[in-house]
Amino acid sequence: MTLTKFAAHEKEAIKNYYDTYGYVVVQNLLNYTKIQALLASYEKIKHSNLFIFFSQDTHLPIRPKLTPEGFIENSMLNPASLKLWRGFSQSVENCLVDENVIDVLSFLSGGSNHIMMQNMFFDKSTGTIEHQDHYYLDSNPPGKMVAVWYALEDIHEDAGCFFVLPGSHQGKVIERDNASNFSDHDTFVKSINALINEGGYKYRSFPLSKRDVLFWHPYTIHGAYNNCDPRFSRKSLTAHYYPAHLKPMYATNG
Ligand SMILES: O=C(O)CCC(=O)C(=O)O
Ligand SMILES: [Fe+2]
Structure with missing residues (x-):
């Protein structure tokens, strides 16, 4: 199935698609040179015995463990904050806050400034179960956070693609009982699995191309498939932003 992708200047169409389906893909949005700089600094640090990062999937600080193909399996939480590895973290930040990405973010969220709540880096990485981000983080009032997935290479179908259940942001929202x-x-x-069955939502897989960027709504059900072929990584970043004039949800002092 062909994926619908927009060019950055198609602002109205991008916003309409996002409002209708709960996600949108913008083609060739990310700067190629910034991606190459990130990949080059990543190649250097992943072989270092001194490199320690916080693993998003195990919730522990770990050293990189490479697969025989040379990929790190654990996903990295907040790579842009690795202060001791400034070359790498700065190159991550340069991609995340690329002006073209922020421009799209602004007309999707309606805010002119944004706060980044967290970011992640994936190399080979494990799959991610179906969820709505709202359960973990959102804006207050809710529904105004925008999440962003950045393709740093051409993503193969068997690499463990990111997936979205289109239209699921218009259904029920699962709340966290205990903030x-x-x-x-x-x-x-x-509850998420029950919601998928009741809503009859379909899965849409995203073998995106390098430089493509996908934006999604905090109520949209999404996740990532497990890797099916160890030869393929899925180098990508994600980040979650809320408009600066709002507050973060679930923050104890918010
Ligand atoms: O790429 C993934 O595995 C999932 C990322 C995700 O769910 C998120 O960033 O909210
Ligand atoms: Fe998510």
Whole structure:
């Protein structure tokens, strides 16, 4: 199935598509030179014995463990904040806050300035179960956060693609019972699966091309498939932003 992708200047069409389906892909949005700089600094640090990062999937600080093909399997939480590895973290930040990406973000969220709540880096990486980001983080009032997925290479179908359930942002939203922890996470997983069955939503997989960027709504159900072929990585970044005139949801002092 061909994917619908927009050019950056098609602002109205981008906004309409996002409002209707809960996500939108903008083609060739990310600067090629910035991607190359990021990949070059990543190649250097991933072989260093001194390099430690916070793993998003295990919630632990770890050293890189490379697959035989040379990919790190664990996803990295907040790579843009690795202060001791400034070359790498700065190149991540340069991609994340690329002016073309921020421009699209602004007309999707309606805000002129944004706060980045978190960012992630994926190389080979494990799959991600179906979820709505709202359960973990959002703006307050809710529904105004925008999440962004940046393709740093051509993503193969078997690499463990990011997926979205189009239109699912218009259905029910699963709330966290307890704002300060995730103790009801098992219930959340069951509720999301029930929601998918009830809503009859379909899965759409995104084997995006290098430089493509996908934006999605905090209520949209999404995740990533497991890798099916160890030869393929899925080098990508994600970040979540809320308009600066709003507050973050679930923040204890917010
Ligand atoms: O790419 C992935 O595995 C999932 C990322 C995700 O769900 C997110 O950034 O909110
Ligand atoms: Fe997510």
